[in-house]
Amino acid sequence: MKNTLLASKRLAISESGFVFDPVSGQSFSVNETGLVILHLAQHEDDLDKLVEQLAEQFDASILEINRDVQDFIYRLKGFLK
Amino acid sequence: MSLTIAVTGMNARADNPGPGLAVARCLKESALAPRVIGFGYEALDPALYHRGFVDRGYLLPYPSHGEDALLARLTELHEREHFDVLIPCLDAEMQSFARLAPTLTGMGIRTFIPNSHQLALRSKDRLPELAAATGISSPxxxxxxxxxxxxxxxxxxxxxxxxxxxxxxxxxxxxxxxxxxxxxxxxxxxxxxxxxxxxWILGEEINLAGVGDGLGGLAGAVMMKKRALTDKGKGWAGISIHDDELLFAAKRFCEVTKWRGGLELEMLRDEQGNLHLIEINPRFPAWIYLSAGVGCNLPDLLVRLALGEQLLPTPPTPAGVLFIRYAEEAIVSLADFENITVLGETLRFGALA
Structure with a gap:
C-alpha cells in the first residue's frame, strides 16, 4: 500500500483524468474522486493523513473513505507494475 | 559530398518487419541527409522499392551461399555506389558481417558492429552465462x-x-x-x-534499443513498452517509457561486453517487480523509428560513431510518446520488378519512372 502510494508520485496526471505511468508505460483514466486522491498522493505518503484530508473535502465517514481509498490503491497497484 | 549508407533488412513485412526500412527512415530524417542504399534478399522485400527512404535497392546472396559470395557482391556494389557506412540489420547475417568487417574497413566501408566474440556472448543459448556475468536475472x-x-x-x-x-x-x-x-x-x-x-515467467515485457560505443559505454538509449501486438507477437504499437533498472541493465551489458553497435534488450518485469533478461538482439529493432520520434535518433548516432565523431552524452528521452504502425502498399512497375528479379537491382529512377 505504502509502495503504491510512493510509486504514484511518478505518474503524469491530466486534469481530464487521463493518467500515464512513465515507468510501466500503462495509461488509464480515473473519475473526479480518483483525480483528487492522486493529486493528494503526489504530496502525501501517509495513508491515514491522506484519508483525513479527503474527509475534509467529502461528506462521508472516515471508515467509508478509508475503505474506498484502500480499494482505489489496490486497483492502482495493477497499473504500476 | 553527402554520405552514402547501405542498410540491410529490407523485408518490411507487415506482421513481422525487418528493421531496415525504419533504420533508413531514421537516417533520411537525420542531419546527415545521406543517400541510402537498401540491401535485401528477396525481390518482394517491400522496402527495396520505397523511394522516400531508400534511393536504390539491391539483392544480396543468401547467408547460406557463404561469405565469399557476400563479399564478392559487396565489392561489386561498392565499386558502383561507394557507400561509406554499412548497417547490417538482421540477426542471421551478423556473424558474416562481423567476420568481414576488417576486410570491409580495408575497402573503405565503415561498420559499427560487435565482433564475433561479442556476438557469441549474447547468443540466446548463452543467456544464463551472460546474465551471471552482468548480475542480471534471466530465466x-x-x-x-x-x-x-x-x-x-x-x-x-x-x-x-x-x-x-x-x-x-x-x-x-x-x-x-x-x-x-x-x-x-x-x-x-x-x-x-x-x-x-x-x-516462462508471468510479467510485462519492456524493451530498450541502444548503441554501445565499443568502449564499455552506452552512447544512447530509448525504452519502450509494447501496447499492441501482431499475431506473431511483434509490436504494432508502443509507448516510450523511462525505467532506471532497464537502463542500468543495458549500461551493465555494454560495460561487461564492450558492446559495439546497435542492440535491443528484451526484459520482463514479473509480478513481484523483479526484472529478468529474456533476450538481447545484436542490432536495432523494427521499432527503431521511435528513437527519432523521441529526439534520440539512434541510427544517426551509430553512423556518427562509425565515422569516428566524438559524441556528447545524449539527454534522457521523454516518456509517453507512442508509435502506432500501419501497413501501406508500394506501387512497383513491372520494369522495376523485372530489373530486380533479373539483375538484382531496382531501377535508378524509381518505381514508376
Missing part, C-alpha cells in the same frame, strides 16, 4: 537438439508452460509436451537446431 534457458527433450524435461525440473524459441527468430509458448514438440519441428525446419527451451 532458465537450455539448448535443445532433440524433440524428445520436451517429453522428459519435467523430470529435470522444467514446468509447462515454457517458451520454445529459435536461435535467431521465432518463439512460442507451449502448454504441454505435444505442443512443444510441434513448435520444435516447425522452428527447426525453418531455422535449424538448436532450439531453446526457456522457463
Amino acid at each position: 532458465r534457458t537450455q539448448a535443445v537438439y532433440q524433440a524428445n527433450f520436451f517429453h522428459t524435461c519435467e523430470a529435470q525440473g522444467w514446468r509447462y508452460p515454457l517458451m520454445v524459441k529459435g536461435l535467431f527468430y521465432d518463439a512460442k509458448l507451449a502448454y504441454n509436451a505435444d505442443e512443444a514438440v510441434a513448435i520444435f519441428h516447425r522452428i527447426a525446419g525453418e531455422w535449424g537446431v538448436p532450439i531453446l527451451a526457456q522457463s
Whole structure:
C-alpha cells in the first residue's frame, strides 16, 4: 500500500483524468474522486493523513473513505507494475 | 559530398518487419541527409522499392551461399555506389558481417558492429552465462537438439508452460509436451537446431534499443513498452517509457561486453517487480523509428560513431510518446520488378519512372 502510494508520485496526471505511468508505460483514466486522491498522493505518503484530508473535502465517514481509498490503491497497484 | 549508407533488412513485412526500412527512415530524417542504399534478399522485400527512404535497392546472396559470395557482391556494389557506412540489420547475417568487417574497413566501408566474440556472448543459448556475468536475472534457458527433450524435461525440473524459441527468430509458448514438440519441428525446419527451451515467467515485457560505443559505454538509449501486438507477437504499437533498472541493465551489458553497435534488450518485469533478461538482439529493432520520434535518433548516432565523431552524452528521452504502425502498399512497375528479379537491382529512377 505504502509502495503504491510512493510509486504514484511518478505518474503524469491530466486534469481530464487521463493518467500515464512513465515507468510501466500503462495509461488509464480515473473519475473526479480518483483525480483528487492522486493529486493528494503526489504530496502525501501517509495513508491515514491522506484519508483525513479527503474527509475534509467529502461528506462521508472516515471508515467509508478509508475503505474506498484502500480499494482505489489496490486497483492502482495493477497499473504500476 | 553527402554520405552514402547501405542498410540491410529490407523485408518490411507487415506482421513481422525487418528493421531496415525504419533504420533508413531514421537516417533520411537525420542531419546527415545521406543517400541510402537498401540491401535485401528477396525481390518482394517491400522496402527495396520505397523511394522516400531508400534511393536504390539491391539483392544480396543468401547467408547460406557463404561469405565469399557476400563479399564478392559487396565489392561489386561498392565499386558502383561507394557507400561509406554499412548497417547490417538482421540477426542471421551478423556473424558474416562481423567476420568481414576488417576486410570491409580495408575497402573503405565503415561498420559499427560487435565482433564475433561479442556476438557469441549474447547468443540466446548463452543467456544464463551472460546474465551471471552482468548480475542480471534471466530465466532458465537450455539448448535443445532433440524433440524428445520436451517429453522428459519435467523430470529435470522444467514446468509447462515454457517458451520454445529459435536461435535467431521465432518463439512460442507451449502448454504441454505435444505442443512443444510441434513448435520444435516447425522452428527447426525453418531455422535449424538448436532450439531453446526457456522457463516462462508471468510479467510485462519492456524493451530498450541502444548503441554501445565499443568502449564499455552506452552512447544512447530509448525504452519502450509494447501496447499492441501482431499475431506473431511483434509490436504494432508502443509507448516510450523511462525505467532506471532497464537502463542500468543495458549500461551493465555494454560495460561487461564492450558492446559495439546497435542492440535491443528484451526484459520482463514479473509480478513481484523483479526484472529478468529474456533476450538481447545484436542490432536495432523494427521499432527503431521511435528513437527519432523521441529526439534520440539512434541510427544517426551509430553512423556518427562509425565515422569516428566524438559524441556528447545524449539527454534522457521523454516518456509517453507512442508509435502506432500501419501497413501501406508500394506501387512497383513491372520494369522495376523485372530489373530486380533479373539483375538484382531496382531501377535508378524509381518505381514508376
